[in-house]
Amino acid sequence: MLRIRGTVGDVPVDLTVEMDDSDWAKLGIQLGVQSAEEKPDSATAAKPPTSRNDAVWDIAQDLLRKAGHMSGPDLLGQLEGLAGSTAAGKRLMVRMRHSSSVRVESHGDAPEYHWVE
Template structure:
């Protein structure tokens, strides 16, 4: 995963790009250093990330519906940190199995299933 932060003109930019093993290989092939010198965190983190994602989906599935702050607290403990929990929340927002309802107090994450 690569995080890019900065500005484009007056607009703030905070972008996270996920690369798979093939993308890392392509990037490594085009750098002026040897590919062996580049670590590929995607391949070493993939099993952990997949298990964490499945646990996240299971958590929402079991709850049926859960408010954002409560989900954030549970994901922070599950993922081991606030940044990882926020990334999971973003991923949930784009998941076809989840519907996010915006309410006056907090977003509510609803399990839609398959």
């Protein structure tokens, strides 16, 4: 399930989209994430197959990498939509905060997340 929250103009939007494994694979292709079936045999032998949580984590990292930096509230909103719930979005946010690829800076009330790799 994918949850998208935000606004269109002044209209609040809270959209939930049901997605099966093939839908997630298509989304991964659009975002440049390679599925386990498409990887060379040596890569699949070295790494166990990725779970849905790992795929969501990869997409979350790619989101921040492409943006370069995001404010905490903006990033949380994106992660909530990606993960499908507020709790799952917050878990991704904590994981992001502790990632060696991310630098967090304090800017007043909201932290700023920067991709450093």
